Amino acid sequence: MPQHPLPATALTDLLGCRLPIVLAGMGGVARSELVAAVTRAGGYGFLGMVREPLALIEREVAAVRAATDLPFGVNIIPAATPAKQLAAQVDLLIALRVASVELFWEVDARVVARLRDAGVTVVHQVGSAREALAAQQAGAQALIAQGVEAGGHVRGRQRLQELLDEVLAVARVPVAACGGLADGRDLARALMQGAHGAVLGTAFMATEESFAHDAHKRRLVAARASDTVLTEDFHINWPPLAAVRVLRSSVTSGERGDPFGGQRTPIGDEEGRPIYLFSTDSPLRSMTGDFEAMALYAGRGVDRIDAIVPAAALVAQLEQDAARHLRLLADAAPPLASPVCYAPEAQAAQRAPLLAALDTLLRAASHRATAEGCDAALHGAGVVRRAIRTLDGKPWTPAGDGGAAPALDAAARAVQALLDGVEDAALRKELEQVVGPWLEGGH
Ligand SMILES: Cc1cc2nc3c(=O)[nH]c(=O)nc-3n(C[C@H](O)[C@H](O)[C@H](O)COP(=O)(O)O)c2cc1C
Numbered sequence: 001m002p003q004h005p006l007p008a009t010a011l012t013d014l015l016g017c018r019l020p021i022v023l024a025g026m027g028g029v030a031r032s033e034l035v036a037a038v039t040r041a042g043g044y045g046f047l048g049m050v051r052e053p054l055a056l057i058e059r060e061v062a063a064v065r066a067a068t069d070l071p072f073g074v075n076i077i078p079a080a081t082p083a084k085q086l087a088a089q090v091d092l093l094i095a096l097r098v099a100s101v102e103l104f105w106e107v108d109a110r111v112v113a114r115l116r117d118a119g120v121t122v123v124h125q126v127g128s129a130r131e132a133l134a135a136q137q138a139g140a141q142a143l144i145a146q147g148v149e150a151g152g153h154v155r156g157r158q159r160l161q162e163l164l165d166e167v168l169a170v171a172r173v174p175v176a177a178c179g180g181l182a183d184g185r186d187l188a189r190a191l192m193q194g195a196h197g198a199v200l201g202t203a204f205m206a207t208e209e210s211f212a213h214d215a216h217k218r219r220l221v222a223a224r225a226s227d228t229v230l231t232e233d234f235h236i237n238w239p240p241l242a243a244v245r246v247l248r249s250s251v252t253s254g255e256r257g258d259p260f261g262g263q264r265t266p267i268g269d270e271e272g273r274p275i276y277l278f279s280t281d282s283p284l285r286s287m288t289g290d291f292e293a294m295a296l297y298a299g300r301g302v303d304r305i306d307a308i309v310p311a312a313a314l315v316a317q318l319e320q321d322a323a324r325h326l327r328l329l330a331d332a333a334p335p336l337a338s339p340v341c342y343a344p345e346a347q348a349a350q351r352a353p354l355l356a357a358l359d360t361l362l363r364a365a366s367h368r369a370t371a372e373g374c375d376a377a378l379h380g381a382g383v384v385r386r387a388i389r390t391l392d393g394k395p396w397t398p399a400g401d402g403g404a405a406p407a408l409d410a411a412a413r414a415v416q417a418l419l420d421g422v423e424d425a426a427l428r429k430e431l432e433q434v435v436g437p438w439l440e441g442g443h
Helices: 010-015 032-040 054-067 083-095 109-117 129-138 160-170 184-193 214-222 300-304 311-331 344-372 375-390 408-416 425-438
Strands: 021-023 044-048 073-076 100-103 121-126 142-146 175-178 197-200 228-231 244-247 266-270 273-276 287-289
Touching: 010 142, 021 032, 021 311, 032 044, 032 054, 032 311, 044 054, 054 083, 073 083, 083 109, 100 109, 109 121, 109 129, 121 129, 129 142, 129 160, 129 344, 129 375, 142 160, 160 175, 160 184, 160 344, 160 375, 184 197, 184 311, 344 375, 344 408, 375 425, 408 425
Parallel strands: 021 044, 021 197, 044 073, 073 100, 100 121, 121 142, 142 175, 175 197
Antiparallel strands: 228 244, 266 273, 266 287
């Protein structure tokens, strides 16, 4: 363990792990060997069990339990699973008393309620602040904010940094950051922004224990972020119009024909099961075939993956580097170019009224966004939260807050009166745009 360990967070408390480092529930890839390795190293692992048969789920849960007594979870995807199979999976997970279930794609309130009522902790991955509200409303006990940088299926279109501020502005439950995160600096930045942990997929795919085929792992080591692309070409097995981030290939360049032509061309085999061109299957250890034409999932953090390592070594490196970066960020001298145009010695005192006004505005905007769930209010609350961070303030969080909300129009007027003091032109403009419609109590 490093000399300066990472702090416990509301997420580590909820899940019962030592580190705020989570292995994404990757279908096919996050099997028992990887989940056990990450969990034993102090992180938290989700078995990727989307559409898997009950016997495999049972076997994989037993295999992790044989390797560790520590808690771990299972990922399933209601929208990508036939109804009967989904119901049987949920029944099984409850019967097996798994500690937590991570859900993704459309919020299925009935599945959330059924799991929660049975005492299973429900974590929901979301791609927008609006979806975060829906998952929270349905009863999710933690959220994963997935930025567009993510590998695999990508739900939303916002960059992680922007999405995270919007989700944190309305979340009453712990929030993990996800999408394109691959090293300790990424983890430290997410924690500094207010996340309670980080979820990594691609980085853990490039470990010895992951069930991905070596051919896929080698491609990850060689690839750059610019080699990744969002596409709907890999669609067989999934609801329509679901984008995935993959490495560019003969499929994404169009050389393999029209993905929506309706034909089923086998390009591989997994123990007797054909793997079709344009399906969402990615190359696994258990497969043979034309891997170049399969879905080579990869997030934009692939830039920072340069070797296949044991998962425990990756967790230890993440912990050590994140702890170091957190200390550096905390000790950092005030920025040379301050976003507020006051003499340095007077800065803190002068900034105080603006930060106080922004704090009141964040409370009011968060209340409006939570009550109405409209995109403009959600976006506005995120911008105000980011402004507070940019001014080195500590943003208020809705968790546990039962107080009355301040009036939005009065809070907006108080901020507008102080906006001339914000030197960062882009930030000032963004705040002006957000505050404008609120001045008279509008949206
Ligand atoms: C190979 C692969 C398979 C994935 N499969 C699933 C899945 O079955 N269920 C799910 O909720 N998310 C899945 N995801 C998305 C992850 O949950 C997560 O959002 C993503 O890995 C984060 O981005 P990163 O890969 O850049 O770390 C998958 C991602 C990858 C890379």
